[in-house]
Amino acid sequence: xxxxxxxxxxxxHFVETMCGNPQVQxxxxxxxxxxxxxxxxxxxxxxxxxxxxxxxxxxxxxxxxLVDSGVSAQAIPWRLLRCTGGPLVLQLIxxxxxxxxxxxxx
Numbered sequence: 001x002x003x004x005x006x007x008x009x010x011x012x013h014f015v016e017t018m019c020g021n022p023q024v025q026x027x028x029x030x031x032x033x034x035x036x037x038x039x040x041x042x043x044x045x046x047x048x049x050x051x052x053x054x055x056x057x058x059x060x061x062x063x064x065x066l067v068d069s070g071v072s073a074q075a076i077p078w079r080l081l082r083c084t085g086g087p088l089v090l091q092l093i094x095x096x097x098x099x100x101x102x103x104x105x106x
Contacts, residue, residue, distance in 0.1 A: 003103045007047065008088045010103060014045040015070075015078055015090065025074040032096040041101055050087070050102040059091050059098040 018024045027040045034053055041048050067088065069079035077093045090101045 003087065003105050007103055010045050010047045011080060011088055011090045011101070012068075014041070014048060014101070015068075015080070017044050018076070018078070019070070019072045022074060025072050025076055028076060028092060028099075029074065029095040031094060031099070037097075037099055037101075047103055048090075048101050050100075050104040052100045054091065054098050054100050056093070056098055059093050059100075 018028065021044075024040065024044060027043075028037075031037045031040060034051060037051050037053075041051060063079065063081035064084055065082035067080040067082055069077070071077050079091050081089055081091065083089055087102045087105075092099045092101070
């Protein structure tokens with residue numbers, strides 16, 4: 001279930017912080033499990049509570065609704081996409097694993 005537009009700004013804030021902070025990018029590139037991902041994400045933006053490991057094929061599939069995308073200074077491709085009828089999701093392709101991050105509705 002999607003959250004409000006104001007709450008979704010947390011995903012953009014996470015991207016801005018990640019792109020401006022080499023340590024966060026290093027931490028993300030070292031993550032290879034969900035628990036470590038949650039620790040890194042929560043250290044940047046506590047409202048981002050949904051997370052999943054995703055296969056490379058899913059992380060690179062053409063999205064139906066692409067909102068924004070880019071590549072960090074340390075070569076982490078990211079994209080914000082809207083799931084049909086669902087939440088805004090941030091996908092990251094890191095060195096050891098690929099992730100989807102979102103805000104879970106209450």
